[in-house]
Amino acid sequence: MPGEAWSSEPYCSVGLHPWHINAEWKNEMDKVRTAATAKNVLFIGETGLDKIRGADPKLQETIFIEHIRISESVGKPLIIHCVKAFDEIIALRKKTRPQQQWIIHGFRGKPQQARQLLDNGFQLSFGEHFNADSLDLAFHRHSLWLETDESSHSIEEIYEAASKSLNISSSVLEQEINRNVHLSATLALII
Numbered sequence: 044m045p046g047e048a049w050s051s052e053p054y055c056s057v058g059l060h061p062w063h064i065n066a067e068w069k070n071e072m073d074k075v076r077t078a079a080t081a082k083n084v085l086f087i088g089e090t091g092l093d094k095i096r097g098a099d100p101k102l103q104e105t106i107f108i109e110h111i112r113i114s115e116s117v118g119k120p121l122i123i124h125c126v127k128a129f130d131e132i133i134a135l136r137k138k139t140r141p142q143q144q145w146i147i148h149g150f151r152g153k154p155q156q157a158r159q160l161l162d163n164g165f166q167l168s169f170g171e172h173f174n175a176d177s178l179d180l181a182f183h184r185h186s187l188w189l190e191t192d193e194s195s196h197s198i199e200e201i202y203e204a205a206s207k208s209l210n211i212s213s214s215v216l217e218q219e220i221n222r223n224v225h226l227s228a229t230l231a232l233i234i
Contacts, residue, residue: 056086056122059106061097068102072109079117087114088122089148095126104131111139120144122168129156133163146188154180161186166223171196175208182209182219189220 057078059071079087090110092103114121120143125132129152136145147160150167157167157177167181168188181187189205191198199213206216 054083054085056088057081057084058088058090058110058122060089061091061093061103061106061124064098064102064106068098068106072106075110076113079113079119084117084119086120086122086146087117089124090121091124091148092128092131093124093126094128100128104135107135108139111135111141114143115141118143120146120166122146122148123165124148129160133159136163136165149190149192150177150181152177157181169201169205170194171201171204173205173208178205178208182216185219185223185226187220188223189216 057075059068059075063071075087078084087110090107092100092107094100097103098106110121121141123132123145125147132145132147144166145164146166146168148168149170150157150160151169151172151174152160153174154176157174157180160167161180161184166186166188167177168190169178169181170190170192171194178187189198189201191201194201196204202213202216206213209216
């Protein structure tokens with residue numbers, strides 16, 4: 044959860060990651076709610092469900108649902124951390140029927156899983172480790188994002204690897220991702 048110092052950053056996201064949920068989670072969610080309205084906050088999250096690591100699964104779900112409410116109320120896309128809980132995330136998307144985009148952070152899954160998520164309205168964000176066929180699916184569905192997260196590689200290196208995998212120029216890839224970013228911003232303004 045970002046602290047007060049984040050308010051000076053040009054752009055950021057705010058959320059309570061499932062790995063960082065503790066006894067103070069209600070206070071942390073109050074901070075997320077307050078920070079979510081800031082103009083420099085473009086996304087809500089990283090939040091989500093993790094069946095391997097983190098707090099109790101029911102508590103993770105409660106907090107994830109609260110992030111969905113915040114995302115919808117402020118009109119900003121949701122960044123999702125998901126480990127071995129894609130069926131649950133898809134079910135929650137169907138149940139809540141959000142207007143905001145949901146972006147799966149650090150997606151490494153196979154094309155079948157990518158297709159299932161894309162068919163259910165998700166966008167996919169890839170880092171340095173990615174399945175080339177899944178990357179291709181997301182690109183052709185106009186649902187592709189790239190990230191560095193905790194990578195030692197620069198975003199330029201990740202763009203280069205992704206564009207090479209897609210057999211397109213980095214500039215074409217950049218245009219596609221910029222299109223997705225602007226679409227996100229436009230949807231946030233419409234809501």
